[in-house]
Amino acid sequence: GLIAHFLDQKCLVIAFLIDSSESAKDNHAQEKRFASDVMDRLQGARLQTGRGLVSRAALLQYSSHVIIEQTFKQWRGPEDFKARIAPIVYIGHGTYTTYAITNLTRIYLEESDLKSIKVAILLFDGVSHPRNPDISTAVADAKNQGVRFFAIGITPEANEPLNLIASDPDSEHMLLIDDFNTLPGTCHVSGS
Template identity: 25%
Template sequence: MKSRLSLATVVALVALLLSSSQAQEQDTQCKTTAKADIVLLLDGSWSIGRMNFKTIRSFIARLVRVFDIGPDRVQIGLVQYSDDPRTEWHLNAHPSKASLLEAIANLPYKGGSTMTGWALRYICNNNLNPSVGMREDSRKIGVLITDGKSQDEVYFKSKNLRDRGIKLYAIGIGSYDEYELKSIASDPDESHMYLVSNFQFLLDIVDNVTINLCNSIKASGW
């Protein structure tokens, strides 16, 4: 005998599907039809520490939830660097928010020294190009998250990115070098550079970061 779902069960399943869809819609706070390709450049040096690295993962997850993730909307790639840069995933690797959040939750801690200049050059050559998902008609953005001073030159590497039309954000935590971050971030500093004295304050700035990122994506005149 074939079993049949009761009316109450069907209603409950429909309600569950609707609530899940509404929850995803509420997550997406940056409402825009503009395309954006964002590469997160994450300092994974030993000075971060494993516990603080978990906080960074939480920060990135909260940032991602704000955007409409997809091949025709916002794509987010991630590079982790220390002595050398390592692509964790390219722009086109995760076409859904759920897949991207899972990758963030499983992001391993790298460890090593802080070679930010090398990492900036690396994303210019390897992550912000059409072969790995960058779209010609997208807003192109790089977001650096670091807790210390680079051990190599950063100004000309970041200038090369800015000259290519890539907007750069810089987030410094703890033992950051403010002058160095100013030389990396796009102008104006007030909306492209963020400084916090401790990892425990990192989540306090996530709303401001995402608002300005959203404004960059919506802005005309790129």
């Protein structure tokens, strides 16, 4: 019945952190498209066990401040999510990645349960503002809440900071791309 259907599914709560800083301006539209493409690919996904995968998404964009565009509680399906992404306006200013991660951690604490699979996809150009607070504590706090980070560098300069943010092993959780237009083709969905 209906109850068995829900008990047989895992819930993936996935958050996208989009770099909307001055230095990422040329990639903003591609970042938005990437988030939409990932959610499209997750629809109908099944785990290797054959169980269904229910997903909800949150979307944050960050620069000198963080704008929470959608929380998990606001999830109304992939079409609504894509409709929310389309009109998002680029922020500009400096890159304060630490604030994006602390906001993300708060959303996970308030809106996800312990059994959820928590994934964060951080898109980052690697250029932090000199006054960005130390990121290591924010990353550790999120990981202690069970958040698994996938860090995607949208410029070659992003390599070093991504090593700190990405979950281990880096080879599975970090992607550095030279050409942002190739990103949608690198995404694939696999179950666990």
